[in-house]
Amino acid sequence: MNRSLPPELPADAPPLPDAHARTPADLFAQLASSDVGLSATEAYRRRIRWGENRLPANPPTPAWRRWLRQFHNLFIYVLLTSALISSLIQHWVDAGVIMAVVLINATIGFIQEGKAEAALRSILRLSKSQCLVMRDGQSFTLDSQLLVPGDVVTLQAGDRVPADMRLFYNKSLHCDEAMLTGESQPTEKSVDAVPLDTPLAERRTMAYMGTMVTFGTARGLVTHTASRTQIGQISELVQQVSLPETPLQRQLAQLARQLTLVILLVTAATAVFGFLVRDYSLAAMFQGAIGIAVAAIPEGLPAIVTITLAMGVERMARKHALVRRLPAVEVLGAVDVICSDKTGTLTANAMTARLLVTSTARFTISGEGYAPIGDIQHHHGRSPSEDEQQQLNTACSIALSCNDANVTEDDGDWNIHGDPTEAALHVLALKQGLNAADHARRRPRLDTLPFETEKRYMASLHQTANGAREIAIKGAPDQLLHLCRYQWGPRGIEPLDKHYWEAEVNFLTNQGMRVLALANKAAADNASQLHHDQVAAGGLVMVALVGISDPPRAEAVAAIAQCQQAGIRVLMITGDNPTTAAVIGRELGLAADRVVTGAELDQVAPQDLPALAEKVSIFARTSPANKLQLVQALQAHRHTLAMTGDGVNDAPALRQADIGIAMGQKGTDAARDAAAFVLTDDNFATIVGAVAEGRRIHDNIVKSIVFILPTSLAEASVILLAILFGWLLPITPAQILWVNMITAVTLTLALAFESPEANLMQRPPRPRHQRLLTPRLLYRVMLVGGIGAATIFLLFRWQLQSTGDIELARCVAVNALVCFEAFYLLTARSLHDAIWHRRYWAGSGPALLSIALVAVMQLAFTYWPLSQEVFSLAPLAPAHWLILVAATSPILLLVELEKAWLRHAHRRWSLHQPGVPGHVHF
Numbered sequence: 001m002n003r004s005l006p007p008e009l010p011a012d013a014p015p016l017p018d019a020h021a022r023t024p025a026d027l028f029a030q031l032a033s034s035d036v037g038l039s040a041t042e043a044y045r046r047r048i049r050w051g052e053n054r055l056p057a058n059p060p061t062p063a064w065r066r067w068l069r070q071f072h073n074l075f076i077y078v079l080l081t082s083a084l085i086s087s088l089i090q091h092w093v094d095a096g097v098i099m100a101v102v103l104i105n106a107t108i109g110f111i112q113e114g115k116a117e118a119a120l121r122s123i124l125r126l127s128k129s130q131c132l133v134m135r136d137g138q139s140f141t142l143d144s145q146l147l148v149p150g151d152v153v154t155l156q157a158g159d160r161v162p163a164d165m166r167l168f169y170n171k172s173l174h175c176d177e178a179m180l181t182g183e184s185q186p187t188e189k190s191v192d193a194v195p196l197d198t199p200l201a202e203r204r205t206m207a208y209m210g211t212m213v214t215f216g217t218a219r220g221l222v223t224h225t226a227s228r229t230q231i232g233q234i235s236e237l238v239q240q241v242s243l244p245e246t247p248l249q250r251q252l253a254q255l256a257r258q259l260t261l262v263i264l265l266v267t268a269a270t271a272v273f274g275f276l277v278r279d280y281s282l283a284a285m286f287q288g289a290i291g292i293a294v295a296a297i298p299e300g301l302p303a304i305v306t307i308t309l310a311m312g313v314e315r316m317a318r319k320h321a322l323v324r325r326l327p328a329v330e331v332l333g334a335v336d337v338i339c340s341d342k343t344g345t346l347t348a349n350a351m352t353a354r355l356l357v358t359s360t361a362r363f364t365i366s367g368e369g370y371a372p373i374g375d376i377q378h379h380h381g382r383s384p385s386e387d388e389q390q391q392l393n394t395a396c397s398i399a400l401s402c403n404d405a406n407v408t409e410d411d412g413d414w415n416i417h418g419d420p421t422e423a424a425l426h427v428l429a430l431k432q433g434l435n436a437a438d439h440a441r442r443r444p445r446l447d448t449l450p451f452e453t454e455k456r457y458m459a460s461l462h463q464t465a466n467g468a469r470e471i472a473i474k475g476a477p478d479q480l481l482h483l484c485r486y487q488w489g490p491r492g493i494e495p496l497d498k499h500y501w502e503a504e505v506n507f508l509t510n511q512g513m514r515v516l517a518l519a520n521k522a523a524a525d526n527a528s529q530l531h532h533d534q535v536a537a538g539g540l541v542m543v544a545l546v547g548i549s550d551p552p553r554a555e556a557v558a559a560i561a562q563c564q565q566a567g568i569r570v571l572m573i574t575g576d577n578p579t580t581a582a583v584i585g586r587e588l589g590l591a592a593d594r595v596v597t598g599a600e601l602d603q604v605a606p607q608d609l610p611a612l613a614e615k616v617s618i619f620a621r622t623s624p625a626n627k628l629q630l631v632q633a634l635q636a637h638r639h640t641l642a643m644t645g646d647g648v649n650d651a652p653a654l655r656q657a658d659i660g661i662a663m664g665q666k667g668t669d670a671a672r673d674a675a676a677f678v679l680t681d682d683n684f685a686t687i688v689g690a691v692a693e694g695r696r697i698h699d700n701i702v703k704s705i706v707f708i709l710p711t712s713l714a715e716a717s718v719i720l721l722a723i724l725f726g727w728l729l730p731i732t733p734a735q736i737l738w739v740n741m742i743t744a745v746t747l748t749l750a751l752a753f754e755s756p757e758a759n760l761m762q763r764p765p766r767p768r769h770q771r772l773l774t775p776r777l778l779y780r781v782m783l784v785g786g787i788g789a790a791t792i793f794l795l796f797r798w799q800l801q802s803t804g805d806i807e808l809a810r811c812v813a814v815n816a817l818v819c820f821e822a823f824y825l826l827t828a829r830s831l832h833d834a835i836w837h838r839r840y841w842a843g844s845g846p847a848l849l850s851i852a853l854v855a856v857m858q859l860a861f862t863y864w865p866l867s868q869e870v871f872s873l874a875p876l877a878p879a880h881w882l883i884l885v886a887a888t889s890p891i892l893l894l895v896e897l898e899k900a901w902l903r904h905a906h907r908r909w910s911l912h913q914p915g916v917p918g919h920v921h922f
């Protein structure tokens with residue numbers, strides 16, 4: 001075969017604009033390839049020549065534009081107006097400080113946004129797609145970026161087409177090409193050349209990069225990669241990373257709007273009152289008004305929320321849960337049902353064929369994992385008879401022929417390419433002494449019906465050594481027993497003994513094994529294509545059953561126990577046999593007394609489905625449509641649910657679920673696109689870890705809000721009171737901004753690092769639509785804010801009256817506010833746990849560090865001459881500090897008493913409510 005490089009082509013033009021109109025043979029010649037693809041070395045050379053198959057990323061938005069975008073915020077507009085008015089009345093310090101705050105805020109937002117975007121971009125990179133490509137005559141799973149023109153790629157339902165390709169083998173391939181052509185109906189493909197002038201949307205011989213395979217399978221020759229593809233030519237829209245607003249951020253924006261309105265009204269009313277009733281000068285009135293505005297705005301809050309979310313997303317990524325839709329992070333904490341599939345998520349997906357059953361004998365298979373080391377022994381330890389050996393050989397031949405998986409060795413490790421179930425069967429055949437390449441040569445495959453969840457079998461058409469044609473089939477035993485009429489017996493083909501096989505299936509499933517049946521039949525001598533009707537017609541010949549073990553993951557058992565404690569129900573929804581599902585379910589700790597099958601689900605009236613879904617935890621032999629039914633039924637009972645899925649048909653259920661979770665390893669691109677999360681390790685325990693992280697993020701954001709709002713409230717009320725009574729302002733706008741931006745943010749940031757609460761996964765899920773600030777928390781905000789205002793006001797008045805020094809009195813007031821915040825932070829670390837428990841102090845490092853940091857900054861603020869000048873302060877004497885500590889520390893005790901009272905009230909309440917876990921809902 002000619003392996004020379006194709007002629008050099010200009011990088012900016014598609015090399016083969018007429019690929020759709022040419023015959024496959026013609027294209028194979030032009031691209032120096034063949035239907036078994038390129039050699040690995042040739043592919044490498046072409047990659048060096050043509051580069052990686054990657055679309056150029058969008059030029060990122062210029063930094064200055066992203067920075068300017070930070071100013072588009074209601075709070076900032078109020079602050080900018082305040083700065084403008086301050087400079088008009090020549091309060092240069094206030095104006096300067098306000099401007100500095102605006103700039104700092106924009107910069108923090110800018111840096112945070114950059115970080116979050118970078119995290120999302122790297123997540124996109126991590127979840128990049130893979131494809132099944134032929135190299136050196138073998139199928140490999142390969143990173144799509146490594147494709148080159150001339151490669152041969154197999155497309156299956158659920159794949160995103162990895163490059164532009166000319167199809168040369170097609171089995172009902174349908175592609176959703178809406179992104180390219182705007183056509184919403186999937187296009188059916190074919191291999192027959194179309195006229196040269198056919199418009200893009202009708203070029204049925206081509207599959208285009210980025211489009212989605214919705215049905216069928218096909219093989220294609222890659223004609224264009226990277227920016228030479230159709231999407232590459234038009235794409236300005238690829239790889240755009242945008243940060244959608246989360247519900248919480250939307251709630252906060254709404255809070256900001258309401259707050260701004262209130263602030264503006266109160267400010268205006270106070271200013272008018274001060275001017276008319278209290279005879280303030282215009283300048284003093286403005287200063288007061290600005291003071292209220294800057295005090296009431298929690299400047300640091302948006303940054304804190306973004307930081308908390310970004311840190312949570314990063315932590316989840318480290319624990320193998322990639323967030324694809326940011327808003328879902330918050331919903332995680334409210335999840336009360338997790339619907340998980342079984343294979344690979346709850347089980348280890350380390351498939352090993354253990355038992356093989358023919359019509360006359362059982363064989364045990366030794367060896368672990370995917371290493372083809374081990375042997376096949378007769379159940380009774382004797383050597384098999386000639387006809388038993390014959391049946392064993394036929395079974396293993398089917399297992400190897402009707403199979404798309406492959407195993408390779410790398411430094412003693414055996415890696416699988418393709419589906420683990422098929423890999424287990426491949427290994428079984430190797431243990432029987434078959435050689436994959438040899439076998440493929442002796443029995444070339446002419447056509448395939450790939451495995452589909454709905455049909456539950458796979459079939460392949462082969463040419464045998466004597467030129468005859470044979471169909472090999474493997475699939476779920478119930479399905480195949482339904483299609484079989486005969487079996488391979490000692491005397492050749494004989495009528496099927498259905499009872500025997502069903503008893504053997506029971507024997508295997510009762511041990512928790514996944515069972516596959518192997519069957520075959522002769523096909524017409526001229527058959528070159530395979531159809532489902534052809535498989536079913538005339539009856540199949542049952543050859544053997546294979547029992548494959550796939551033990552539950554140890555960590556899944558623990559994670560399910562954790563879910564039960566956390567008030568989260570776990571449902572196992574599997575395509576596997578009901579008995580296998582029940583055995584595995586029991587081992588996992590699920591209620592396995594009742595298993596409902598997909599067929600039974602189809603019979604249930606829609607109105608009875610929600611009640612059934614409440615009772616049953618295991619659903620077997622389900623179809624993707626059953627999954628969607630269950631999601632809707634559970635949602636009808638107001639559950640918030642997370643649902644896993646991997647196939648193209650799971651996409652609707654993943655979209656419908658509150659949180660769709662796709663598998664990074666075995667999932668299709670279609671499932672990943674529809675999901676909010678992608679698990680890089682396909683592990684159930686990761687979902688539970690993500691739920692815990694979601695609860696923690698929500699807790700920490702609520703804690704930050706409950707911490708930061710009383711500060712704003714105290715400051716605003718102090719100023720309001722001063723204006724109403726016609727007194728001097730206890731704190732100036734510049735001083736307020738110092739507190740809000742520097743000390744409050746430093747202290748609140750500690751809450752973003754707060755470790756999970758001890759009872760995080762022992763309490764029930766948060767009600768989905770619970771408001772951020774529940775009445776109880778609002779009460780705490782008011783209480784703390786009110787006490788804070790009173791403390792500051794009293795200290796200020798006392799100091800002013802005893803010394804008459806306004807600068808000293810203000811210095812006392814500002815420091816009182818900061819001390820107050822520091823003591824409040826100590827108790828705000830938990831919304832309900834008591835500070836006197838030893839475990840409360842575990843993980844208090846960030847809080848203590850931030851208090852130490854603020855202490856240093858506060859000393860500099862108070863004693864550094866430049867700061868004294870800028871903020872108009874007089875230094876404090878040591879006695880002042882003692883008074884400040886004595887006056888502000890009681891807040892700690894007060895909040896603790898309030899928490900204790902709430903705990904007590906809740907305990908009493910739950911005593912009268914049997915079955916309600918003893919937890920206070922905040």
Ligand code: ATP
Pocket residue numbers: 341342343344419421422451453456457458474475476477514515516517573574575576577
């Ligand atoms: P889960 O939804 O928990 O991952 P599953 O993987 O067991 O369950 P399916 O993939 O729908 O569910 O498989 C259903 C049945 O089809 C299996 O029990 C098995 O008997 C059969 N089966 C699975 N994979 C193949 C395959 N590649 N070829 C033929 N039959 C298969």
